Amino acid sequence: MEKGWMEIFLELTKIPHCSGETEALRNYLADFTRKHGYRVEIDGAGNVMAYGKKSALTLQSHYDMVCIGRAPRIETVIEKGWMRAVESSLGADNGMGVAMMLHLVRKGVNADFLFTNDEEIGLIGAGALELEIRTPCLLNLDSEELGKVYIGCAGGEDIHCRAEIRRVETPEKGGWYTLTAEAPGGHSGVNIAEAIPNAITELASVMVANSRMKIGTIEGGERINAIPRHAKASVWMPEGKEPLSRNPRVRIERCENPELPTVVEGRDVARALFGFAHGVRAWNRELDLPQSSVNLAEVSLKEKEVRIALSARSMANEDLERLVAQNVAGWEALGFECRTEGKYPAWEPEINAFGERVLEHYRKVDPEASYAAIHAGLECALFADRFPHLQIVSIGPTILDPHSDRERVDLESVEKVMNVVEAVIADLSSI
Incomplete structure (x- = not known):
C-alpha cells in the first residue's frame, strides 16, 4: 500500500532535525529521492535538490524545525482533525511541506524538489544556495493558512x-x-x-x-x-x-x-x-x-x-x-x-502568470481562495532577489502557533493543499 503524506510526516517526526542539527534528515531525504529515480545534488549549505527529467516546476520546503519543549522527541496526537505534539513543537512548519513533496516523489511526478536547510535560524540554506533552479516557476510550501496564495513576505x-x-x-x-x-x-x-x-x-x-x-x-x-x-x-x-x-x-x-x-x-x-x-x-x-x-x-x-x-x-x-x-x-x-x-530582503507583493494559474486551481478546491502576504520571512524573498525572472508563489496548510508547544496543523487543510499542488503540476507538465 502506497505511503501517503500523513505516514511520511509521522516518519519524519522520528528523525531529529532541529535547526543546526539536520544531518540525519538530510541523509534520509537524499536516500529517499535517489531510491525513487531522481538525480540528487547536495550543496555546501546542506540543501538537497532532487531533479526530475523534464520538470517545469520546482517545489520547495525547508527541512529544519524550531525545537521547543521536548522536541526533537516528538509524540504526536490527533484530536478532532488536528495534529499536535505532546509538550513540544510539532515541526509541521515545514515538515508538512516536506512530507507532501516526498509523497509526490513516491509517485514519480514530473517536478524538481528543493529541500533547503536551516531556514529557521536565518534562512541560511536559501541564502547560500549553490544548486541550480532550472525551472521557470517555484512553488514554496511553507505558508500556514489554507485558502491563501502568498505573493509577498516581510524582510528581517x-x-x-x-x-x-x-x-x-x-x-x-x-x-x-x-x-x-x-x-x-x-x-x-x-x-x-x-x-x-x-x-x-x-x-x-x-x-x-x-x-x-x-x-x-x-x-x-x-x-x-x-x-x-x-x-x-x-x-x-x-x-x-x-x-x-x-x-x-x-x-x-x-x-x-x-x-x-x-x-x-x-x-x-x-x-x-x-x-x-x-x-x-x-x-x-x-x-x-x-x-x-x-x-x-x-x-x-x-x-x-x-x-x-x-x-x-x-x-x-x-x-x-x-x-x-x-x-x-x-x-x-x-x-x-x-x-x-x-x-x-522583503518579498514585495507581485502578481504574475504563475500566481494566476495557482489561484485558478486553488479556487476549484476553495472558491474563496485569494492572494495574500505574510509578516514573516519566507525563502521566496531570497529566491526572488537572486533569480529575478523566477515566478514564485507560496501556499500551505493551516498551521497554528508555530515555534511553540501549541503548534498544531489542520489535517484536512493538508489534503486540500495536496490536491492543489497536484493540479498545478499536471497543468504545467502539459504545456
Whole structure:
C-alpha cells in the first residue's frame, strides 16, 4: 500500500532535525529521492535538490524545525482533525511541506524538489544556495493558512546587543529569590500582532516594581524568531522585605544564596527590558497586517556582561533599514554595543502568470481562495532577489502557533493543499 503524506510526516517526526542539527534528515531525504529515480545534488549549505527529467516546476520546503519543549522527541496526537505534539513543537512548519513533496516523489511526478536547510535560524540554506533552479516557476510550501496564495513576505534582520556589567558584594542581611515567568510563546512574525505576552517583559515588570530589589542573573527566551515563553532571574531583597508581584505570569520562590554578587546596573537593565516596545511598530492597512515589528527575543545577564537579542521585520526594505537603525541607536544610547546579522530582503507583493494559474486551481478546491502576504520571512524573498525572472508563489496548510508547544496543523487543510499542488503540476507538465 502506497505511503501517503500523513505516514511520511509521522516518519519524519522520528528523525531529529532541529535547526543546526539536520544531518540525519538530510541523509534520509537524499536516500529517499535517489531510491525513487531522481538525480540528487547536495550543496555546501546542506540543501538537497532532487531533479526530475523534464520538470517545469520546482517545489520547495525547508527541512529544519524550531525545537521547543521536548522536541526533537516528538509524540504526536490527533484530536478532532488536528495534529499536535505532546509538550513540544510539532515541526509541521515545514515538515508538512516536506512530507507532501516526498509523497509526490513516491509517485514519480514530473517536478524538481528543493529541500533547503536551516531556514529557521536565518534562512541560511536559501541564502547560500549553490544548486541550480532550472525551472521557470517555484512553488514554496511553507505558508500556514489554507485558502491563501502568498505573493509577498516581510524582510528581517537580527540585532545583538551587549554591555559590560559591574558586580558588588551583596549585603549580608537579606535573602535570595527566584523569579520565573511563563508565557504562551509563538512565532515572532505570524503571531506578533496577537498581543501574546512576552516572558522577558513580564519578568522585568516585577523587577521594576520592587524598588529595593537587586539582581544577580537574568535568562530569558528560546529562539531569535520565537516570542519568549520562559524567563528566570535570581534576585536579592533586604531582610524583612519580600518581592511583591501582581503579575500572575511570574512565580516567586525563596532560594539558597547563589554566592553571586549583585549587578550595579541591574535595575537599569530591568527598566530597559520592561520599557522596550516589543511587538508591532507600524501597520499596513492595505495588506491588513503588520508593516514593521520587533521581537524582544532573548536576554542573558550573568558573570560580567548582559546580552540582548532582537528580531526586526518589515514588509519593505527601506522600512527595515530604518527600523534596525533606530533600535541600534536606542540600545547604543544605553551603553550597549550592537551588531546585526541574518538580514534577508522583503518579498514585495507581485502578481504574475504563475500566481494566476495557482489561484485558478486553488479556487476549484476553495472558491474563496485569494492572494495574500505574510509578516514573516519566507525563502521566496531570497529566491526572488537572486533569480529575478523566477515566478514564485507560496501556499500551505493551516498551521497554528508555530515555534511553540501549541503548534498544531489542520489535517484536512493538508489534503486540500495536496490536491492543489497536484493540479498545478499536471497543468504545467502539459504545456
